[in-house]
Amino acid sequence: MADEKAITDAYASPDRPMIRKIGPADLWDVLTRGVDDFKAKPSHVLLLVILYPIVGLILIRLAAGYDILPLIFPMLAGFALLGPMAAIGLYELSRRRELGLDVTWAHAFDVLRSPSIRAIVTLSAVMMAIYFAWLGAAMAIYRLFFGDAVPASIEEFVRQIFTTPAGWGLIIVGCGVGFLFAVVVLAISVVSFPLLIDRDVGAMTAIHTSVRSVIANPVTMAMWGLIVAGSLVAGSLPFLFGLAVVMPVLGHATWHLYRKVVER
Numbered sequence: 001m002a003d004e005k006a007i008t009d010a011y012a013s014p015d016r017p018m019i020r021k022i023g024p025a026d027l028w029d030v031l032t033r034g035v036d037d038f039k040a041k042p043s044h045v046l047l048l049v050i051l052y053p054i055v056g057l058i059l060i061r062l063a064a065g066y067d068i069l070p071l072i073f074p075m076l077a078g079f080a081l082l083g084p085m086a087a088i089g090l091y092e093l094s095r096r097r098e099l100g101l102d103v104t105w106a107h108a109f110d111v112l113r114s115p116s117i118r119a120i121v122t123l124s125a126v127m128m129a130i131y132f133a134w135l136g137a138a139m140a141i142y143r144l145f146f147g148d149a150v151p152a153s154i155e156e157f158v159r160q161i162f163t164t165p166a167g168w169g170l171i172i173v174g175c176g177v178g179f180l181f182a183v184v185v186l187a188i189s190v191v192s193f194p195l196l197i198d199r200d201v202g203a204m205t206a207i208h209t210s211v212r213s214v215i216a217n218p219v220t221m222a223m224w225g226l227i228v229a230g231s232l233v234a235g236s237l238p239f240l241f242g243l244a245v246v247m248p249v250l251g252h253a254t255w256h257l258y259r260k261v262v263e264r
Contacts, residue, residue: 017195017209018263019216026260027224034253037094038245041103067150069157074138077178078131079243080232084189085127087251088120091197094255115200122203123192127185134181138174145170186225187214194258213261224257 079086088111096103114120145166151157161167191213192206201209214221228250235242 016205017199019209019212020261020263022217022220022260024220024223027220027227027257030253030256030260031227031249033256034094034249034251037090037097037252037255038249040097041093042248069151069154070142070146071135071139074135074174074178076236078134080229081131081134081181081185082127083228083232083247083250084185084193084254085124087247087254088193088197090248090251091194091255091258094252095194095197098255098259111197114197116196119201119203119206120193120196123189123196123206126203126207127189130181130185134178137177137181141170141174141177144173182225182229186221187211190214190221190224190254191258191261194255195262197255198258209262217261 089109092111093103111117111120146160151160161170188207188210190210192203192210195201195206195209196203231246231250232243235244235246
């Protein structure tokens with residue numbers, strides 16, 4: 001489907017890749033391919049090794065006091081902002097499998113020797129800056145509604161959030177601001193990291209290509225954003241266990257989405 005919908009771009013060049021139009025059927029295809037890549041090289045154990053020390057640190061910090069409670073949801077939700085960066089190794093594994101090359105865990109670190117490594121580091125720094133900006137915004141929103149008050153307990157915090165006007169205001173404004181952050185991250189990263197894995201281009205070229213991809217496919221990319229958000233929420237519910245499968249599948253699928261959208 002995607003090959004039949006290439007967008008003619010008079011300015012297409014190695015530094016300005018051609019963008020294709022894709023549709024909802026393409027999203028199902030990239031998810032299927034992502035599942036196939038995951039089955040070929042399961043990475044759930046690796047994700048558990050990464051996720052649970054983070055969760056453990058949060059729980060240890062909670063045991064010392066409840067002042068971090070307002071940031072727990074923003075911190076966990078913010079993983080979605082860092083997902084494109086965290087999946088770099090998965091893109092490399094999908095790329096190698098696509099080419100019929102040997103695929104081992106060691107190859108996930110081949111990105112460190114990529115000709116685009118400086119651009120990858122630059123873009124990763126941008127993503128980290130956005131993540132911390134989100135945490136800062138989340139804390140500012142909390143203080144807007146609750147001031148500097150520290151919750152006395154987890155139960156009290158939950159009660160304040162879900163049974164008071166200030167709590168519902170926090171939910172509405174927080175979700176609205178979080179949505180804006182998510183849109184920005186989707187626009188600049190949906191194909192930028194895979195592009196940097198695939199080609200020796202600069203960070204600005206990768207970001208520009210990603211934004212053009214979203215502009216050319218607004219409805220389909222919005223659907224992809226909803227799929228990612230919904231999958232991460234579903235994976236988070238059983239004590240984050242599901243993320244060990246959801247995140248690798250989405251990572252592999254993102255590589256195939258890049259292949260669909262950006263002309264070779």
